[in-house]
Amino acid sequence: MAAFRGPKVWLWRWRRNPLRRRSDRLEAWVVLAAWTLTVLGGVAMGMVASRSVENNLAQQRVEWRPVVARLTEAAPGTAAPSGSTAERVWAEVRWTARDGSVHTGQARVAPASEMGTTVTVWTDTEGLMVTKPATESEARLRASLIGALVGATAAGVPFVGGRLVRGRLERRRMDQWDEEWERVGPQWERKTW
Incomplete structure (x- = not known):
């Protein structure tokens, strides 16, 4: 059972009220800490x-750093007409790192590029191929x-977390009200006339 919620009153948890329970004060601190x-x-x-x-x-x-690499094999695909922006294909390339070590890897190149064609690849400090930096x-x-x-x-x-704690406090308040009603409710059934 959900608690009755009246009109919205700002900072009601912090106002002085003789009906304010300990759980109301606790809930006020939970809300403040959570927010x-x-x-x-x-x-x-x-x-x-x-x-x-x-x-x-x-x-x-x-x-x-950008490094010049050379194709180790002809790139697959057919040559695109001059000036067109055809899709690029993957091909094997070889490059030499700053320390002199030779590396190979896959790079995107124009279709039907000849073996030995130069392309620019980006490498990190260890000479490994990376994407172009942002x-x-x-x-x-x-x-x-x-x-x-x-x-x-x-x-x-x-x-x-704050919502979960508040939900638990609300359920606990409802359970306490149910217990109180079980005690007081039967007294209301007596008729006075």
């Missing part, structure tokens, strides 16, 4: 995640989106 943790925790976690992602992407822009504007957008997602998720934890 404080929801807002502050969500904002803080979102900002930390956003800054972390942006720093990581900035480090990638500094460390990752530009500053892409990094800012990506960091903002991830920060918003992390912030919303972090804010959801105390919010849901």
